[in-house]
Amino acid sequence: MEKLNIDKIARLSLVSKSVVSRVLNDHPNVSDAARSRVMSTIKKYGYKPNSTAQNLATNRSHVLGVLTDRRPNNEMSNGYWSLFNLGLFDKCRKEGYFTRFTFVDAGNLNQSNHTLFDESGTDGFILHTPEVINLIIDDLKRKEFPVVFKHQNSEYSEYSSVDINNYLGGYLATSHLIELGHKKISILWAVPEVEEARERMRGYRQAHSDNGLKVDESLIITGHYSQEFGYEAVRKLNKLNKQFSALFCTSDTIAMGALLALNEEGVDIPGEVSVVGFDDLPSSGFTFPPLTTIHQPIYEKGVRAAEILINQLEKRDTKIVHDLLEPHLVIRKSTGPVL
Amino acid sequence: MEKLNIDKIARLSLVSKSVVSRVLNDHPNVSDAARSRVMSTIKKYGYKPNSTAQNLATNRSHVLGVLTDRRPNNEMSNGYWSLFNLGLFDKCRKEGYFTRFTFVDAGNLNQSNHTLFDESGTDGFILHTPEVINLIIDDLKRKEFPVVFKHQNSEYSEYSSVDINNYLGGYLATSHLIELGHKKISILWAVPEVEEARERMRGYRQAHSDNGLKVDESLIITGHYSQEFGYEAVRKLNKLNKQFSALFCTSDTIAMGALLALNEEGVDIPGEVSVVGFDDLPSSGFTFPPLTTIHQPIYEKGVRAAEILINQLEKRDTKIVHDLLEPHLVIRKSTGPVL
DNA sequence: TTGTACGCGTTATCAA
DNA sequence: TTGATAACGCGTACAA
Numbered sequence: 001m002e003k004l005n006i007d008k009i010a011r012l013s014l015v016s017k018s019v020v021s022r023v024l025n026d027h028p029n030v031s032d033a034a035r036s037r038v039m040s041t042i043k044k045y046g047y048k049p050n051s052t053a054q055n056l057a058t059n060r061s062h063v064l065g066v067l068t069d070r071r072p073n074n075e076m077s078n079g080y081w082s083l084f085n086l087g088l089f090d091k092c093r094k095e096g097y098f099t100r101f102t103f104v105d106a107g108n109l110n111q112s113n114h115t116l117f118d119e120s121g122t123d124g125f126i127l128h129t130p131e132v133i134n135l136i137i138d139d140l141k142r143k144e145f146p147v148v149f150k151h152q153n154s155e156y157s158e159y160s161s162v163d164i165n166n167y168l169g170g171y172l173a174t175s176h177l178i179e180l181g182h183k184k185i186s187i188l189w190a191v192p193e194v195e196e197a198r199e200r201m202r203g204y205r206q207a208h209s210d211n212g213l214k215v216d217e218s219l220i221i222t223g224h225y226s227q228e229f230g231y232e233a234v235r236k237l238n239k240l241n242k243q244f245s246a247l248f249c250t251s252d253t254i255a256m257g258a259l260l261a262l263n264e265e266g267v268d269i270p271g272e273v274s275v276v277g278f279d280d281l282p283s284s285g286f287t288f289p290p291l292t293t294i295h296q297p298i299y300e301k302g303v304r305a306a307e308i309l310i311n312q313l314e315k316r317d318t319k320i321v322h323d324l325l326e327p328h329l330v331i332r333k334s335t336g337p338v339l
Numbered sequence: 340m341e342k343l344n345i346d347k348i349a350r351l352s353l354v355s356k357s358v359v360s361r362v363l364n365d366h367p368n369v370s371d372a373a374r375s376r377v378m379s380t381i382k383k384y385g386y387k388p389n390s391t392a393q394n395l396a397t398n399r400s401h402v403l404g405v406l407t408d409r410r411p412n413n414e415m416s417n418g419y420w421s422l423f424n425l426g427l428f429d430k431c432r433k434e435g436y437f438t439r440f441t442f443v444d445a446g447n448l449n450q451s452n453h454t455l456f457d458e459s460g461t462d463g464f465i466l467h468t469p470e471v472i473n474l475i476i477d478d479l480k481r482k483e484f485p486v487v488f489k490h491q492n493s494e495y496s497e498y499s500s501v502d503i504n505n506y507l508g509g510y511l512a513t514s515h516l517i518e519l520g521h522k523k524i525s526i527l528w529a530v531p532e533v534e535e536a537r538e539r540m541r542g543y544r545q546a547h548s549d550n551g552l553k554v555d556e557s558l559i560i561t562g563h564y565s566q567e568f569g570y571e572a573v574r575k576l577n578k579l580n581k582q583f584s585a586l587f588c589t590s591d592t593i594a595m596g597a598l599l600a601l602n603e604e605g606v607d608i609p610g611e612v613s614v615v616g617f618d619d620l621p622s623s624g625f626t627f628p629p630l631t632t633i634h635q636p637i638y639e640k641g642v643r644a645a646e647i648l649i650n651q652l653e654k655r656d657t658k659i660v661h662d663l664l665e666p667h668l669v670i671r672k673s674t675g676p677v678l
Numbered sequence: 679t680t681g682t683a684c685g686c687g688t689t690a691t692c693a694a
Numbered sequence: 695t696t697g698a699t700a701a702c703g704c705g706t707a708c709a710a
Contacts (some may be wrong), residue, residue, distance in 0.1 A: 005686090005687055005688085006688065006689095007687080007688065011356060015696080015697085016697045016698075017687090017688085017689095017697085018696070018697055018698080019688085019695085019696065020688090022686095022687070022689095022695095022696095024689095029695055029696085030695070030696090031447075031695060031696085034695080034696085047456070048457075048459075048688080050395075050459040050686085050687050050688070051459045051460045051686070052394045052395045052400065052459050052460060052686085052687080052688090053390060053395055053459070053686070053687030053688035053702090054685080054687080054688055054689075055391045055687040055688090056389075056391045056392055056395050056686090056688070056689090056702050057687080057689040057690080057702055058688080058689065058690095058702090058705070061391065061668065073422060073425055073584045073621065073638060074420055074621035076425060076622075077419075077421035077425070077621050078418065078621065078622065079416040079417065079418065079421075080416075082415055082416035082418075082420060082421050083412060083416045085413055086415060086416070087710075089440060089442065093442060098439055098440075099439075099440065100437055100438075100439070101428060101437075103428065103432060103440065116353075116706080117389055118387075119387070120387075120388075120389040120390045120392070120703090121390045121391060121437075139695065142645055151341075155695090172686080214408040226702080227622065227624070227625040231601075231625070256622065256625045257625055258627075259625075259627065260461075260625050260627055260629070262626075263627040263628075264579050264627075281416075282412070282413035282417065283417065283566065283595065283622060284418050285566070286566040286595045286596055286598075286599050287569070287599075287626075287627075288599055288626075288627045289603075290599070290601075299412060312680090316691090323688060325705095332579040337685095344702090344703055344704085345704060345705095346703080346704095354680075355681045355682080356681090356703095356704080356705095357680070357705085357706080358679085358680065358681080359681080359704095360704065360705060360706080361680095361705095361706095363705095364702090364705080368679055369679075369680090370679060370680085373679080373680080388703080388704070389703050389704070390701070390704090391685085391702085391703080391704095392686090392703035392704040393703080393704060393705080394704095395685095395687070395688085395702090395703080395704075395705095396685080396686055396703080396704045396705045396706085397704085397705065398686075399685090453704085459687090464683050467688060577684085586679095635694065645702065
């Protein structure tokens with residue numbers, strides 16, 4: 001099995017390699033005769049151009065880099081990350097791009113910035129998590145690398161970004177509970193350093209004030225996005241003998257932990273306590289009871305992030321955008337009226 | 340910001356580019372003086388070699404291809420896929436490799452084989468799912484591409500593979516239930532076409548016969564790996580008025596669906612029915628009740644798959660292996676003695 | 679120990 | 695419409 005290359009194909013087709021290259025790249029100015037000869041030998045020998053050589057010659061790799069921090073396994077396997085990446089992959093596949101992941105140890109930041117991204121093997125970057133941005137953004141800027149943020153981040157409005165309307169999500173979740181008659185609504189939220197979290201909180205507060213309700217600050221519990229936090233938070237609330245008839249968990253994982261703590265204590269859901277989550281992970285329809293939650297289009301976020309970056313790379317649309325996709329409420333069985 | 344390349348660095352260091360190349364690749368036969376001059380200009384200008392050019396020159400890409408079929412989003416985001424990939428990524432990162440995903444539409448197989456993998460951009464392949472193997476294996480074989488299977492597959496014993504001991508997993512799960520006194524154990528399993536599933540079933544049967552029990556064939560329900568199946572299967576069993584005191588679900592997702600159906604009907608778990616799952620997904624500690632299940636080292640499977648392939652590529656260890664990692668039982672709260 | 683020259687497989691320029 | 699020929703940036707015999 002001899003190696004095929006453009007020269008061999010050219011010789012076998014009785015043309016020069018320039019012609020083969022033109023045929024390969026759909027260039028005009030190729031005679032029909034030549035084209036069909038080339039096409040048939042390509043087909044006959046199953047020739048495919050060497051993509052590495054193409055990349056070198058064109059200075060384009062058709063690879064999108066994804067830069068994300070390496071969270072613990074359980075945080076990266078709750079479905080959110082997968083869904084986003086599936087959106088990325090699908091869009092990339094359609095457009096002829098590949099995806100390359102680079103992880104940053106957020107705890108261990110002594111990696112040289114230079115080693116974080118491979119300029120020659122990547123056409124642009126999707127910055128997955130707010131934590132990594134400060135690390136890397138100067139380098140990327142200096143090298144004029146196309147970049148899309150996966151989170152809203154008003155500090156860097158000069159870069160395109162995709163997110164959902166987190167404020168609206170928080171507002172919808174809280175309003176739903178208020179409409180059901182709840183007045184004592186505890187919020188279990190996480191990582192207030194991040195704009196996403198603050199926006200959800202803002203929605204929570206706004207829904208209260210729009211309905212003439214005052215937020216009970218002692219019902220605000222801060223933690224991180226995990227089942228453990230939800231579980232512990234509920235136990236803490238109960239230990240402190242806090243009165244609440246509803247729980248707004250700012251992620252479905254938090255809600256799962258809360259649900260377990262409630263169920264274990266024999267609390268009737270939603271009879272005694274209503275619970276609303278955030279994300280609408282694929283498994284959230286199968287918690288007990290099935291979780292009322294804010295659906296966010298995670299997959300679509302991935303698609304859109306890839307789309308924006310590719311549009312930029314292909315010079316189809318190079319203007320900066322700050323997309324905020326719409327979340328919506330999904331009512332299942334974990335919320336009900338105050339009795 | 341002018342473009343840096345090996346020639347410029349050479350000129351600035353007052354050596355030829357051969358010397359720079361040798362320094363870059365840790366070759367011997369470079370004088371200390373030259374080496375330090377080169378190193379300092381590299382550092383000074385922040386030079387990094389162009390990886391595309393390196394790939395072209397060495398005919399190595401340091402990219403592992405992962406070929407997997409494109410299942411529905413919810414199936415690919417239950418945590419299993421993420422965990423496996425995290426193992427892959429971590430190992431690859433350590434060894435200086437990247438990962439490239441290629442998806443196959445298992446339903447829509449008219450893609451030309453030739454388009455499925457990019458030989459020039461990939462050093463070897465991990466075949467993720469049994470469904471894609473037949474499609475592609477001839478091509479890979481003909482081109483002598485290094486390949487590792489992510490499933491045990493005795494039809495292709497000429498290729499290395501990684502899996503868990505699925506037989507043992509089925510055996511452990513069933514034995515646990517039998518030890519608790521259960522005699523009517525329903526099994527909810529999926530995709531019997533795949534060796535993995537048949538092995539788990541074999542363990543289920545063997546545990547019965549080792550304990551002098553006969554399998555009630557009417558308690559064997561066949562479906563697919565999903566919460567929906569688990570949910571429907573339980574309802575079906577109840578509608579048919581089947582007697583069973585325990586459920587062996589061959590995946591945690593199936594178990595979650597089963598749990599919901601049981602909970603909704605007010606069945607006490609494990610008082611009336613015990614449930615054991617398979618996989619030990621990160622969320623399985625937070626179902627209600629927390630799920631007793633067979634833990635399989637998914638992340639480690641990813642690590643090992645990458646390791647085997649990289650060992651082959653680096654010629655460190657080229658012999659064919661068929662690894663079967665050990666699963667083990669994790670007892671939580673969804674199983675208990677027969678009352 | 680160093681440097682020259684060529685090869686890797688493409689694309690792109692420019693003359694024919 | 696075609697075909698030399700020169701990049702692209704690096705690795706590596708081979709000669710010095």
